[in-house]
Structures are given as C-alpha cells and as structure tokens.
Amino acid sequence: MAIRVTRKRPDAYQHGDLRRALVQAGLKLLGERGVAGLSLRAAAELAGVSHAAPYRHFRDKGALVAAIAEEGFTLLTGSMRREIEALGSRDVSAKLRAAGRGYVTFALRHPGYFRTIFGEKIWPDASEADPGRASLRAAGEEAFGVLRGIVESGMREGWLRSGDVDQVSLAAWSLVHGLSLLIIDGHLAGRVDTDAAVRGLTDGFGAMLERGIAT
C-alpha cells in the first residue's frame, strides 16, 4: 500500500488540500514508523509545509489522529467484509469465523492503524459535541455492525439461541480484539505469526464460542 502525500509546491503559498495531505502523511508515518513516529511536525514536513500550518485544519494532534482512525476503521470493516464474501456461504458460524479472521488479519497486517484506531487518545474526547468525532464514531459502529449483523440474523433465523444480541456480539468482538492485541503487542511470543496459525486460532475460538451460543 504505497501512500502518496501531496507536497505543497515550494513556490506556491497555499497547499490546496492540506487537510487531506496531512491525513495521508499520517497514514504513511504510521505504516513506516509506528505509533511513536506519528507526529504533527513530521506530517507537516511530509506535506512540505511549516510545523504550524496543520493548526489551520486540525484543532490539535488528537483531531488528526481521529481523522486517521476513521480511515483505519473503514479498512478494518473492509477486511472483515472481504473474508465473509470470499466465503460465499450463508452459514452463520462460518460467517462469524470469517469476520473474526478478517479482524485479526487486519490488526496483524496494520498494527499501527489498529493501535491508532483503538488507542486511548481519541475516544475520551468523543463525548464532547465534536462533529469530527461523530463521523469517527459512525465508522466504529459500522465495523462493530458487521459482527452484530451476523449475530442478529443468526438469532432471527434460529441458528443461534436467542438472547441479548449486543452481549453476544460484544463477546465475539472482545475475543478477536483481545487476541489481536495480545499478538501484536508480542505477548504470545511469536506463537501466532502465520496466516495459517491465525486461521487455526480464530477457528478454534469460533468453535468454542459457537458451541456456547448455538441452538
């Protein structure tokens, strides 16, 4: 995924679309140097602009991070949907496992995005009435909605025992979320480093959860 950052022409005074360029620069920094490498100043430099210029477009660093996280959520949702579609099946259990695989796979391929999406910084402020964070929240709901939709239809069609849709979906989410973080933060000491290992584990987890929630 080669990320292109539109630089300001040195002779020009205005950039044109600095906001977008800064988000792209942020994604690039995240991918190449990780969370620690994501700074407002470095993003400004990539866009060919002074370090104070970003403040015309983002209130603070958190606002840029929120914009990046929104893109990240879209990618995460896409990763889950792709696995489900590749399946070409209507089986609820298989779909749930596929979604989980898509989730964990995304985290492993893009740990920088993943940590940024779910990191501490962005969300606490989301309670404030801030239009920028509302769309971030919506992107998050859409990602969760993939899992929730499967659980909901599974219960409606009688494949899953009826119960609290949110609680069951949250359990599935917690399971893949926890696994993803334990892996990318290195707590599993490289025990899960191939796609096959991820598949084995998510399928195993899926089997446990499904026995617990199936009719």
Next chain:
Amino acid sequence: MAIRVTRKRPDAYQHGDLRRALVQAGLKLLGERGVAGLSLRAAAELAGVSHAAPYRHFRDKGALVAAIAEEGFTLLTGSMRREIEALGSRDVSAKLRAAGRGYVTFALRHPGYFRTIFGEKIWPDASEADPGRASLRAAGEEAFGVLRGIVESGMREGWLRSGDVDQVSLAAWSLVHGLSLLIIDGHLAGRVDTDAAVRGLTDGFGAMLERGIAT
C-alpha cells in the same frame, strides 16, 4: 493507594535507593496522569534528582517501564487471586468467572498500569537477552498461569471437555483482555461503568464460554 516516593535529601549527593524511588515515582505518575504523564524526567524530579541520574539505573525509558510493568503484573495476578479466594468454592466455572472478574476489575481500577503492562513498547525488546525483561516475562506468565491453572485442573477433573489447554486458556484471556481494553479505551460509551455491570458482563461471557468448553 498512596504511593510514596523517597526523595533525595538536597544536601546529600547520593540517593540511597534511586532505582526503587524511580519505580515508585513512575507508578505515581501513571496513577495520577496516565501513560502520557509517565516520563523519565518527571520521575527524576519526583525523586529529587537530576534528569540524567536515572540513566545510572536504567538503560533507557523502556527499562523503567519494564520495571513498572512487572509490579503491575503482580497486582493483576493478585486481583484475580483475590476474587477466586473470596469465592471459597472449587467449582471450575465459578473460578473461571471470578478470575475474569478480577482481571477486568483491575483494568478498570488501574487503566494506567494496565496499558503500561500490555503496551507496545516493552515487549518487542523482550526477545533480546535482557535479564531485566526475563523477570517481567515471568511475572506475565504467572498472571496467565492463574487462568491456565483453572482450565488445566478443569480438564483433568473432567469438568471441561479435554482439549488444548493453551488454546482454551488463551480464549479466556483474549475475552477478558479484549473486554478490558474496549471499556477503558471508551469504545463501550460508558455502558459498563459499575462493578455490577462488569459482573453481569463477565458472568455472561463466562456462561457462553463455559457452554462451549464444558463436558
């Protein structure tokens, strides 16, 4: 939990036990100002020492963070053990739920420690031959061992269907780990903010998992 940091006496030249004082200062900063507030310079100031002094005791910031994480793991293990003991039961399902409750409760009460323990920074270096990180790793294994021990005895005694002890334990860990982070990072929008809510959720999760792994 009032944390005491031994300050160097201004007239003295040496501190006496600066290493320990820096760890205490770090725990204090973490508790009061969160992960972002934990800096080597601030810890040095709390200990009444110049900002360069810590480097006599810790190779870099990561080494201090690792020392703090080790203390954090001990507290996490204690939180799980306390819930299990309060139970006074030998029932495997109840013990598993109690351990999960202890895990999530600790994360909610000490989000700063929790994030530090499991954060990105510390562990990647753990693969290097570094004696300081070996004891950190051991502290982590002990925490995981609480869950693993319950699963292992459950299988041995026939309460849980026999299978891969590590995989089932890892599923339990992922479940409480994911839930903890989703809550403290604010993704559940305050839906789980009381001890009763935590209990309800961990018990619900426990029921699902247990139906999935019980005989």
Next chain:
DNA sequence: ACCTGAACACCGTTCAAGT
C-alpha cells in the same frame, strides 16, 4: 560508583507577522 549541567534533536502548541 553515582550524580550534575549543558547540549542535541526531537515533541505539541501559541501567536504575531507576513501573503
């Protein structure tokens, strides 16, 4: 052996000034 002070290369953020 342990600590200090100055220095360097970074941060985020603000603000007067320039175009």
Next chain:
DNA sequence: ACCTGAACACCGTTCAAGT
C-alpha cells in the same frame, strides 16, 4: 483565509565534568 518563524514548555538521550 492560509501559512511562516520565533518562541515556550516539554520530551529522551549523551557526555564531560564534578563529588
């Protein structure tokens, strides 16, 4: 309306020098 340059208060880290 948008951007720059200097400034401020922070970082982590290094290193010669002091005790």
